[in-house]
Amino acid sequence: MRIERVSAAAYKVPTATPEEDGTFDWDATTAVIVHVEAGGEVGAGWTYSGTAAVTVITDLLCDVLIGRDHREITALWEDMRRACRNVGIAGLVMQAISAVDIALWDLAGRCLGAPVHELLGDAGRPVDIYGSGGFTNLTPAQLTEQVDAWKAAGCRAMKIKIGRDDDRDLERINQVHRRAPGAALMVDANGAYTRGHARRMGHLLDELGVTWFEEPVSSDDVKGLALLRSALRCDVAAGEYVSDAYGAAALVGAVDCLQLDGTRCGGYTGFRAAAAVAGAHGLDVSAHCSPALHASLAAVGNLRNIEWFVDHARLEPMLWVGVPAAADGRVAPNAAPGHGLRLRPEAEEYRL
Ligand SMILES: [Mg+2]
Known part of the structure; x- marks a missing residue:
């Protein structure tokens, strides 16, 4: 079927309370949502980005998509990338392309009456999740509340933010360990440290048994x-x-493990390509945030787990019907056609 219509809009959802990590603070999350229509079906996709991603979709990507066969997902992916060459592709532009790619996979599934996970090569196996949040500005009581929610969801690993205050961060890690003694401890510094500071902090984390140290320095500092x-x-x-x-x-x-975010690295198409690169170097990948979308990726053989990020676990059910629930430390994809998610009418209240 020919693609007849593409629309995009931004939705801003306030966080429950102000949130903070090692290098950033925020009080709302913006989702840019795209719908693609063909043959009487509508596919939906999204990225967590800024309102400028809406402009990228309407100004640069629509012309590539309208009138094309909706099944040509990989060809459309390449053509969208090519169309954006002169404005730069990494970051914002690829977030917009990611949202469209996810909508195209959803549309393909709906046209075939098949879930996305089946199109990608899996019958719908659940994928391990890990609890994630633990913002640096949480009170001890708030952190306990998050840890308890992850325990209730069966999470066997939990990740908190660090990077503001070494002594307090080490105490917060100990707090998680005391509250969930069997859980693997993970931390994310969001690039807050210099190399030396990260090395010294890392040795202390090793002593505490921390298993995962995310962005100890900026991810731009590859060396x-x-x-x-x-x-x-x-x-x-x-x-x-x-x-x-x-x-x-x-x-x-x-x-040691490559994180990938399908809403930033080119949707399901880009995620699979990047995961294959990691696999060819003997590495697992871990899905960053957006658990409702990453739940469809069990076919990625080197997918270690999915981040059950507290912000997105809260807001995805506020925006979408059909969000898969966590159980026994895993999430299984929706069995409905496409990714099975539909924008709630109530989402309108958050539309910018
Ligand atoms: Mg991170």
């Missing part, structure tokens, strides 16, 4: 990540800003 990977026992992880397979290739020597 710094590689040096820390050699110096520390815990896994060093990064990759949430990777835009494509080239970005994945740049990080493979510097991390």
Whole structure:
């Protein structure tokens, strides 16, 4: 079927309380949502981005899509990328392309009456999740509340933000361990440290049994990540800003597990390509955020787990009908055609 219509809009959802990590603070999350129509069916996709991603879709991507066969997903992916060459592809533009790619996969599934996970090559196996949040500005009581929610969801690993205050961060890690003694401990510094500070902090994290140290330095400091990977026992992880397979290739020597975000690295198409690059270097990948979308990716053989990020686990059911629930530390994709998610009418209240 020919693509007849493409629409995009931004939705801004306030967080429950102000949130903070090692290098950033925020009080709302913006989702840019795209709908693609063909043959009487509508596919939906989204990215967590800025309102400028709406302009990228309407100004640069619509012309590529309208009138084309909706089944040509990989050809459309390449053509969208080509159409944006002169404005730069990494970051914002690839976030817009990601939202469209996800909508195209959803549309393809709906036209065939098949779920996306089946189109990608899996029968719908659940994927391990890990609890994630633990913002640096949470009170001890708020952190306990998050840990308890992850325990209730069966999470066997939990990740908190660090990077503002070493002593307090170490105490917060101990708090998680006391509250969930069997859980693997993970931390994310969001690039807050210099190389030396990260090495010193990393040795303390090793002593506490932390298994995952995410973005100890900026993920742009690839050599710094590689040096820390050699110096520390815990896994060093990064990759949430990777835009494509080239970005994945740049990080493979510097991390123990490559993070990928399908809403930033080219949708399901880009995720699979980047995961294959990691696999060819003996690495697992871990899906960053957007659990409702990543739940469809069990066919990616080297997918270690999905981040059950507290912000997105809260807001995805506010915007969408059909969001898969976590159970026994795993999430299984929706069995309905496409990814099975439909925008709620109530989402209108958050539309910008
Ligand atoms: Mg991170």
